[in-house]
Amino acid sequence: MDAGLAAVLGALAGSVATIGAALATGWAQREEARIAARAEHRRERREPRLEAYKAFILATSDLREQSTFFTVKELVPDDPGDLSTDLLFQAASALKDSALEVSLAGPRRVSKDAIKIQRLGSDLSTNVSLLKHALENPESVSQHLRRSFLRDTVATARGVSRAIDKFVLQAQAALDDDGSLS
Template sequence: MKVSKVGVMDAGTAAVLGALAGSVATIGAALATGWAQREGARITARSEHRKERRQPRYGAYKDFITEASRMNDRVGIFAVDYDSFPFERIDSNFTARCEEAADAVKEKWVEVALAGPKEIAETASRLERLSNAIIFRVLGLHQYTSGERSADQRDLLGIRSRIGEEAQEFEHTLDRFIFLAQAALDDDGSLK
C-alpha cells in the first residue's frame, strides 16, 4: 500500500506543478506580447516622427545645397586651377557675387542647423565658416589687385593658394553634406 500512496502523491504533485508551469508560461507569453506591442508602438511613433520631420528637412537641405553650390561655383576656379586664375577677374563685381553667395549660405545654414541632425548641422556649420573665410580672403585679394593695398607677388600667390585650399575643402565638405543629407532623409526611424 505504501507504493500506491506514493503514486497518488506524485500524481497530485504533478498536477499542481503542471498548473504552475502553465501559469508561468501564460504570464511569460503575456509579458513577451506586451513588450513586443510596446516595441512596435515605439517603432511606429519614431517612424511617424521622422516622416513629419523629413519634409521640412528636405526643403532646408535642398535650399542649403543650392546656395552652397552657388558659392562653390563662384570660388571653384580657385580649387580647380588657382595657379592660372587671372588676378584681373577679381574685381568688385566678382567680390560682390561671392559676398552674395556667402550671405545666402549663412542664411540657409540657420535652417539646416535647426533641422538637424547633429552631424548634418556640424557639416553645414563647417561650410558656413569656410564660405566666410574664403570671402575674407577674396576681399583681401581684391584690395591688392585693385591697388587699394600694396603687396608683392609672393603675398598674392600665398593668398590665392590659401583660397584654393579652402575652396577645395569647401567642395569636399559640400559633397559630404549631400551624402549625409541623403542618409538622413532615407532614415525611416525603424532602426535605433
C-alpha cells in the same frame, strides 16, 4: 506522487506559463508601439529636412558658381573686380540662414558639414577681398603676401567645393536613413 500534489503542480505550471505568455505579449506590444512611434517620428522629420537641405544646396550652388574661377590658380583673374567680390560675399552671406535651418534639422553629421561650408564660404569671401586689395595695391603689398593670399584663396575655394560634395552625400544618406542602422 499523489493525485492532489500532481493537480496543484499542474495548476502552478499552467499559471506560470500563462503569466509568462502575458509578459512576452506585453513586451512585444510595447516594442511594436516603440518601433511604430520611431518610424512616424522619422517620417515627420524627413519632410522639413528635405526642404532645408534643398534650400541649402541651392545656396551652396550659387557660392560654388561664384567661386569657380578661384579654384584654379591660373584661372584667378588679375583683377577680381567689385562685382565678383560682391557676388561672392552675397553668396557666402546667403548661406547663414540656410545653414541654421540645416543645423536645426539635423542630424549632427549633416549639421557639421553645413556649418563647415558656411565658415568656408565666409573665409573664401574674406580671402578674395584680401587678394583683391593686394592685387589693386602692388606698391603697398609685397609679392610674397600676394602669393600667400592667392594660395589661401585657391585652397579655400577648393575646400568649399569638396565640402559641398560631401554635404550632398551626407544629406542623401540622412534622408535615406530608415532608422534600422541606428
